[in-house]
Amino acid sequence: MTAFSTEKFQQMIEPGNGDIIDHVIRAVGLTKVYRMGSEETHALRGASMEAKRGEYLSIMGPSGSGKSTLFNMIGALQKPTTGRVYIDRVDIAQLDTEELAWLRCRKIGYIFQTFNLIQVMTCLENVMLPMAYAGVDEEQARENAIEKLQLVGLGHRLLHKPAELSGGQQQRVAIARAMANNPAIILADEPTANLDQKTGEEMITLLDDLKKKFGVTIISATHDLKMLQRSDRILWIDDGRIVRTARPDELDFSSTEFH
């Protein structure tokens, strides 16, 4: 089995000038070209961004803007054609598949629009799964999972299967699962899109609480106004580039661009 050695780890660290770097994700000049036969599609044309530790960052963009591609890259789910992604200062392009699995397991928690719970497992088992991957022993994992489920307000639904839960409850389980290995980053892909407004707001509050409580960095792709308003920063992406960055208080949410 692969193990990160300290030396290898050192080599992968982003070159810096010795300053304290407080960003947890930094993407530099990302491009992504999809080839379909002779046709080339540029999903990203040199996107750069960074997220600070404990930041709540929202990414906005029309469909086809490259939003999903950027999202997948900072989540180590896809490799860029050119450019670099540093997570906790480690260049993830240099990681092999085992190391990427390690990264996904412990550094990043994913939340999906469609929840993506493993239907055949109970809530408890779903939350225990990432811990099993991380090699946590079963008793410990069970204890942690119960704690995480209580954190999202589902302490009474431990042994239910996802199909027996409402959408909001399923997304709570997904959040508990994302938090399972105490990741530094939570990536949420349209987490409220499949939920009604009220449930969506509950979800936003929950994420906000987690951010404050655990200092976790949250990056979400979203169109949800409520979510944008709670973010620390909003990035706009269009045609494969980051076209604008703003804080919510600089924006007029009643303007047409948000509707």
Added chain:
Amino acid sequence: MAKKIESVQLPFSVALQIVTQGIRVRLGRSLVTLFGVLLGIMFFSSVLTSHLIKVGVADEDRTRAEANRMANILEAELGYSMDGRVGVIVSGELDASEQRLPRLLTRRGIQTFAFDDPAPSGVGRDGERVDILLIMGSESMNHDISGLPQVPIAVTRSSSEDTPRADVPMLVSLTRELSPGELERREAEERTARYRLTWIVAIALVVTLMGITNAMLMSVTERFREIGTMKCLGATRRLVRRIFLLESLIIGGGGGIGGALLGALFSIIFHGFLYGFPQVMFSINLPVLMGFILLSAVSGVVLTVVAAVYPAGIASSMLPSDALRSNV
């Protein structure tokens, strides 16, 4: 980030738990796959068992016919004396029909007794009368017959080319010699049977392999999203591959063992009705049957795992982002 990073690993028990859980929850599909393996292996096992039974029954028939033929000759040699006595000398290994011969003679009212050899001159050990001496076994034609009583001697393995011996009043050969044509025909028949068997078995195995691959591929495609999710949560390629191979191992084990046993049983029952159960039971070579059942079961497991290698490879090498995007 931690100084020293342990690798992502999953204890075997957890993989097993995920797999058994998966099988339980997708019981319907798992059972269909299992039945696919079961039917294929059942066919395989029944073909092998049928072959074994047919060969056994044919051997049994041949043995009986041979023993009967030898008894008929001896009976004719003895003439119609109702109290004919046959002294039996065993020389070397006995074949199946020779083993039956004394019993068969007794049943026909001919007395048989073991003739001590070398015997005191003239008569048997206890001074009993002997009408004919029967020398049986693989060494019978080389048996030293000097010093035996001056009665007709029947030898089971002699051939007509053996030179007649002046010192013996009458040497009867019980061996049946096959004509070259007959030999050729029998060989051709055996060859055809062997080709047919190989062909049928090969087809059965290929069909089973295809069926299982198809079922495992379905199992992968319908779980794209699940695999993608697992990969996002940190599952390695190795783990994903292991989960699918383990699943196929369990299904292959169940289907293989069940199919092997059911196939043999089915074949025995079928031939039992055809030839009669005692005949079938009597002619089955039990160690070979066990071997065939084991072979079928192992083939089931191996085929299933081989069939799952490709789908498991697809599942394990899938990018998590692709797996998540699929709408299967």
